[in-house]
Amino acid sequence: MARPKLAVWKFSSCDGCQLTILDCEDELLEIAGALDIAQFLEATSEVKDGPYDISLVEGSITTAHDMERIKAIRAQSKVLISIGACATAGGIQALRNFADVEDFTRAVYAHPEYISTLAQSTAIADHVQVDFELRGCPVSKHQLLELITATLAGRKPHVPRASQCMECKRAGAVCVMVSQGTACLGPVTQAGCGNLCPSHRRGCYGCFGPKETPNAVALSARLAAQGATPPQLRALYRSFNAGAADFATESRRHD
């Protein structure tokens, strides 16, 4: 049987999720053995033509050209998986969605007239049909391997949509919200990072985006009772997953 052809694509992003693929050091040779890596510019300049069995897409859609490109990629891909907060929610660059993008281009570029960009940074799924969204800023190596393995085996990947709190408790991490009053997005955030912040006594920043059935209104009410101001609450929801619908709606409530 021919090895399935894998393509890795980049849109507006920092490349961190692609680096997570390269960070699968121990498994990388195995991945290369199981898959025909047909397109992965971060790793190799060798490019093979489509169609592709699996496309991993990093980055958000921020230009008119991106909108055309993603449609062409979709047309060549049997399975299309978006990876990371940019591809699944618009990324940190979706902060523009809450402001006037021209204010940003004027402030950042010497010649803003050369910049041709869309007013909004949006997720891949806003433009084409996506078969699976892998969350995270960046994605977790463990979940990425599970996703690739499951896709090859033809089964559903085990990527739970439950809260970060469940991971804290399974790991025996002492809750920072309860034990030190630290604002934490964990109760409304999907698990997956491997407990990075709470195990270092920091609140969760929501890198993996909203969990299933998030109740951000109730969390904000509690944080406000503990002293958080509306600008602090707004900033809390408005970071890597600012464009995710549940976080966007909640941050707007504190405008």
Place this chain on the structure above:
Amino acid sequence: MSASPAPALLIDDPAVLVEALQRQGWRVIGPQARDGAITYDPLTPGATLPKGLTDTQEGGHYRLGAGDPGRWFDYVVGPQSWKKHLFPSRQKLWEASRTDDGFAVTPVQDDYPKTAFFGVRACEIAAMEVQDRVFDNGDFADPGYGRRRAATLIVAVNCTRAAATCFCASMQTGPRAKAGFDIALTELATGTGLLVEVGSDRGAEIVDGLDLPRANAAHRAEAEAASAAAAAMQTRAMPPGMAGVLAANLDHPQWQVVADACLSCGNCTMACPTCFCSDVEDVNDLSGDHTERWRTWDSCFTVDFTYVHGGAVRRSTASRYRQWMTHKLSSWEAQFGTSGCVGCGRCIAWCPVGIDITAEAAAIAASPVPKE
């Protein structure tokens, strides 16, 4: 554990007992002050027990702070329970590899040396007895749980102080352990040591080797009074008869009121010493030639928990909260013959938004809705 007529004794320093257990080859797991809370972790030889600490607990609030410097056990239950040792949060059940004509399964067994739990509170003993009925009940037996439980020695500590979240007195599970321990300690007036009671033959053997002085009737009376004081200071209580009240109020409007505040985060179930639900997950490698089955703690607050063909049964948070609370306080009795709640208060303190099971129960008990 057979009852033992051994007389009560006195010990000045509980660390002496920890060292004796370690000398006799027991792995001792006990309280440690870590990350601003009391956790239950293995005590390395020479590790000191926390002293002079106390806690303040409320709905969604826990702080560990300085207390009377002469006291050993003025804190009560913390974020973790002993469940994490008897029923690990993540556990490999077996592995399998592809063979020429199918596959071969290799069972795996975790390493659980003979272990002493040091500092088990009365509600925690009750919680273990609740889980004993879950994991070995005639219809079903979990061999791993049974093996770990049998290899575990219990050194209880009777509470002489309660937190604002405690309600063991109303659940009749504490604050004084009546059985279920090998050795029980009660801290007496500061500086006068601890009463040592023996609950089993193996407990007696350990204590015998220490050559401790005998306690007198006054010491015993003081210990009983200290526990009675811990019961009297409890500000929360579970209303009586909740099993029937909840079963008759499945459509009560309070379920939606609590759902509006609930994050469906699952903290309450993970912190609860009796919650036992788990998920199993198969993890195969890239080649597809090797697979492992893992069991992890799960929660009735997730959507996947009731996923059956085509979708989840309990989609609303109201239905999930109701499932949790009615199971704890009502259907558990029909299923296992006890309440599923021992009144430890963890689900109150460790709920990020401070939802209080006693208050929710009281709200429903106060205004029952007649069933159609």
